[in-house]
Amino acid sequence: MAWAPFTVAGLVGGLAGWAVFASSGKRRPADEACCETDLLRQVVEGVHGLEALFDTSLRLEWISPSLQRMTGRTPAECLAAPGFVEFLVHDADRRYCQRCMRQVLESGRGEDFEMRLTREGGKVLWVATHWRALRDAGGRVRGLRMAAEDIQGRKEAEYKLLETVAQLRRAQALSENYLLRSNDERQRLSALLNVIRLGILFMDRDHRVLYYNRAMLDIWRLPAGENLIGVRDVVLESRVVGLLESPDAYLSHIRQVVESLEVSKPFEIHMKDGRVVTDVSAVVEDGGGHGGRRGIGRVWIYEDVTEQRNTARKLVALAERDPLTNLFNRRRFHEELERLLADAERHGTRVGLLAIDLDGFKPINDAFGHQAGDEVLVTLAREVGGIIRRNELFFRLGGDEFGVLVPDAEENDLIGLARRIVEGVAALRFEFAGRPAHLTASLGIALYPDHAGDGEALIAAADHAMYRSKNEGRNRWSICAGACSESARMEPPREEPDTGED
Numbered sequence: 016m017a018w019a020p021f022t023v024a025g026l027v028g029g030l031a032g033w034a035v036f037a038s039s040g041k042r043r044p045a046d047e048a049c050c051e052t053d054l055l056r057q058v059v060e061g062v063h064g065l066e067a068l069f070d071t072s073l074r075l076e077w078i079s080p081s082l083q084r085m086t087g088r089t090p091a092e093c094l095a096a097p098g099f100v101e102f103l104v105h106d107a108d109r110r111y112c113q114r115c116m117r118q119v120l121e122s123g124r125g126e127d128f129e130m131r132l133t134r135e136g137g138k139v140l141w142v143a144t145h146w147r148a149l150r151d152a153g154g155r156v157r158g159l160r161m162a163a164e165d166i167q168g169r170k171e172a173e174y175k176l177l178e179t180v181a182q183l184r185r186a187q188a189l190s191e192n193y194l195l196r197s198n199d200e201r202q203r204l205s206a207l208l209n210v211i212r213l214g215i216l217f218m219d220r221d222h223r224v225l226y227y228n229r230a231m232l233d234i235w236r237l238p239a240g241e242n243l244i245g246v247r248d249v250v251l252e253s254r255v256v257g258l259l260e261s262p263d264a265y266l267s268h269i270r271q272v273v274e275s276l277e278v279s280k281p282f283e284i285h286m287k288d289g290r291v292v293t294d295v296s297a298v299v300e301d302g303g304g305h306g307g308r309r310g311i312g313r314v315w316i317y318e319d320v321t322e323q324r325n326t327a328r329k330l331v332a333l334a335e336r337d338p339l340t341n342l343f344n345r346r347r348f349h350e351e352l353e354r355l356l357a358d359a360e361r362h363g364t365r366v367g368l369l370a371i372d373l374d375g376f377k378p379i380n381d382a383f384g385h386q387a388g389d390e391v392l393v394t395l396a397r398e399v400g401g402i403i404r405r406n407e408l409f410f411r412l413g414g415d416e417f418g419v420l421v422p423d424a425e426e427n428d429l430i431g432l433a434r435r436i437v438e439g440v441a442a443l444r445f446e447f448a449g450r451p452a453h454l455t456a457s458l459g460i461a462l463y464p465d466h467a468g469d470g471e472a473l474i475a476a477a478d479h480a481m482y483r484s485k486n487e488g489r490n491r492w493s494i495c496a497g498a499c500s501e502s503a504r505m506e507p508p509r510e511e512p513d514t515g516e517d
């Protein structure tokens with residue numbers, strides 16, 4: 016239906032009349048003028064949301080009674096307030112609301128937007144508003160109409176949804192951050208493990224390869240680009256077993272290690288190519304997040320110790336061998352002497368000592384030079400080394416002095432050995448600068464415990480016997496008799512050492 020002529024004031028007058036009438040509870044006598052008001056009243060009663068009318072100066076002219084249900088505020092309070100927007104619209108939405116109201120008024124085009132109303136007690140009520148221009152019969156804008164419906168429930172649901180989405184985003188960002196950090200950490204760890212020379216191998220609980228570094232591939236002579244992830248331990252063993260000197264020993268070592276929860280002791284693996292590698296293994300435990308710790312696999316650490324072993328061997332050789340002849344030196348001589356005497360003491364056996372001193376070595380040096388003397392020493396060490404038995408120990412004690420220690424010795428055997436050495440040295444022939452040279456040796460024999468009660472005394476007794484050989488003509492052996500004062504047998508007969516000089 017159309018009202019003509021239309022004015023907001025007229026409409027409002029009708030509505031206000033109805034509102035006063037409705038609030039008074041009394042029924043006005045029916046007349047013709049009330050007809051429109053009744054219709055309006057029915058409309059207003061049917062309005063579930065909020066309805067409001069504004070004049071062209073945006074002053075609130077009328078607002079539906081549903082205001083009280085929705086906000087706890089009465090239409091009268093709202094109408095009495097200096098401004099609708101200041102009274103009812105939430106601080107944050109006021110400017111926007113005013114701008115939109117002006118816009119609708121100026122353009123005549125409707126606007127729909129959501130905003131917050133302030134309820135009695137300060138709480139907020141979200142409403143969806145629809146602003147339309149009210150026009151008279153001539154199409155002129157005469158005021159504004161606002162219809163608003165309660166969307167608080169939807170907004171709360173939206174807020175919850177947004178909050179849930181925000182929480183999910185935060186959780187996702189956090190897990191992405193953790194993932195990023197753990198990736199970075201893995202990269203750092205992997206870079207570190209790849210530059211160290213220790214071979215590292217992680218096996219998982221199912222005995223499959225989880226991680227390995229470059230050094231591990233190198234130590235086990237596996238191709239550099241090979242992907243071993245997921246390979247079972249038995250397959251890996253079969254790949255490397257051909258490198259080992261004692262495959263069975265190594266495989267049984269592995270079985271023992273994997274059955275134990277302890278950190279294994281370093282095990283030496285000897286490779287066919289001469290390398291020595293050690294391995295150590297330990298169970299890897301998880302972080303214990305489930306209340307207890309449990310094994311989640313095993314780590315193996317391999318180290319190529321070939322260089323170390325070689326260096327150690329060289330150092331030991333330097334410490335206990337004579338560099339010229341490669342015979343054991345005086346230091347080792349004393350160690351072995353003490354050891355053999357202790358053994359002899361325990362088993363009631365004897366230890367023999369042969370003291371050897373060359374005759375006429377100096378003249379060779381003097382006549383042919385130091386290098387010739389060195390050659391003589393080296394040849395002599397080799398030749399005498401060939402005469403003595405495997406269990407007898409040969410030493411260069413210094414200069415042209417040598418010694419032989421004989422464990423579990425018998426006098427006759429010692430005499431036999433001394434004779435062979437004297438004859439062997441005397442039989443050596445040298446030629447330097449086209450001139451022949453040869454030399455002999457004087458030997459002294461002493462037996463523990465027959466001639467001495469300890470190592471020092473045994474050395475003194477053998478030296479004593481050796482000097483007797485020298486004094487009694489050289490190129491012979493003497494045995495300490497009793498307290499080493501008796502004359503020893505000598506053979507072969509004295510012969511002057513030939514220096515090759517005419």
Ligand SMILES: Nc1nc2c(ncn2[C@@H]2O[C@H](COP(=O)(O)OP(=O)(O)OP(=O)(O)O)[C@@H](O)[C@H]2O)c(=O)[nH]1
Binds near residue numbers: 376380385387413
């Ligand atoms: N070429 C060489 N000569 C050495 C070495 N060590 C010691 N000599 C020399 O060996 C000589 C040992 O001296 P002597 O024991 O008197 O020599 P000898 O002529 O055998 O004397 P007698 O024992 O009395 O027969 C000295 O001239 C030392 O300089 C060495 O490593 N190389």
